[in-house]
Amino acid sequence: MRVTLQPSGAVLDTLPGEPILNAAQRLGYECPQSCRNGNCHVCAALLVEGRVQQAGEMRDHGEIYTCLAQPQEDCVVLWDGVLALGELPVRSVVCQLTECSEMGGDVWRVRLRAPAGKPPRYYAGQYVMLERENGEKSAFSLASAPHAGRDLELHVLVREDSARRLIEQLQRNAMIRVEMPFGDTHLSQLPDGPLVLIAAGTGMAQMHSLIEHCREKGFPHPVHLYWGVRRPEDFYTLEEWDAWQSIPNLHLHKVVSDLCGWEGRCGLLHEAVCEDIHDLSAVYVYASGSPAMVYGTLDALVAAGMDAHQMRADVFAYSPRP
Structure with a gap:
């Protein structure tokens, strides 16, 4: 039977005789429940459509206990607090x-x-x-x-x-x-391939988190960091920078866009990426910066051969482009 959960919109395919809670947990959902601690009613939900069997009774509406309710036909259930796969509670x-x-x-x-x-x-x-x-x-x-x-x-x-x-x-x-x-621009799971991290200004904070996580998990693939600012003095001090330089598969690049003549690289971030990585077909790209910077980088990397689906940025969610 198929159970549609509201308000999340998740759809569960239950096995014959399987309670709704068991099906949700089997499929990897995090659900409100405390049965093993002796706290009943925590898994309660509202049956909106369909029929379930619960403790020997047939019900077609009203409150049900998902730990007991076995769908007898396709159902719609209002069940707050259910988290999708990989989703964390706020x-x-x-x-x-x-x-x-x-x-x-x-x-x-x-x-x-x-x-x-x-x-x-x-x-x-x-x-x-x-x-x-x-x-x-x-x-x-x-x-x-x-x-x-x-x-x-x-x-x-x-x-x-x-x-x-x-x-x-x-x-x-x-x-x-x-x-x-x-935010959905995260590393809930480490990818099986090289990472390209592109940060403008304090967008470096997000990349700092990604790098430290990869470092903790022993990420085996190359990680390329491109950190861009307008002027050299806009770079700020990171305590971990020296330690990062000793990591064999971590490649660090600082890029200045407005004031050339310093000892490092000059230009735009996407130019540095394309200069270093000629084949963008197998990389996973994470970008952080203003909407103009992120979308400009996306367009440039797609023109250089990257599939647009390989790039992730919070900008895509909070400032979608028409």
Whole structure:
């Protein structure tokens, strides 16, 4: 039988006599339930369409217990809290400030510690929302990787008043409410092939998380990082940079776009990528920057032979191109 879950839209194909909860868990979904802890009713849902058999009774509407309900025909069930494969629950936690320091290039390192108990769950490459004193929320990529546990790291560019006020709020209160995780440009699973990471400015925070995750997991394929800024002084200091340089399969490139004449590379990020990697057919590309930068990079790499589906960026979700 086929069970459609609302509001997620997930569709479960159940086996004969199989309860809905068992089918969802067999298919890899994370479901609200606490049967083994003796807490009943946690798995309750609302039967909208269809018929189920539950504890010897036939039901065609109303509340059901998914741990008992066996579909007798195709059903529609309203069941909140079901997470799709690889999806993580969004949580709101109050974090303690443990560090707020300048990194150079007008960028500040913000380190937060989540409450003890359940450590925050996220994938490398995801982002958080920080709640300001006026209730507004601001998005920042996580520079930390999941193995850091309770410790979260952000890189904040402080050139505008709004960012300056956020830093002042953190320093004044030493606490802030954080919602997480968000974003589908992440490494829930490591790819079986080379990675190309393209970052503009503090887009480096997201790539920092990806690199640290690959480093922790012993990722065997080449990783090419291209970090671009307008001027050399816009590069900020990363504590792990020296250690990264000793990793054999990690290739680091800094690129300056507006001011040539320094000792490093000049030009646009996609130009550096195409100059170094002549065959883009087998790479997995992650990009972080402004919409104009990301879409310009996408177009250039597609023109150079990359399939558009090989590139991932949060921009595609929050600023889709017509």
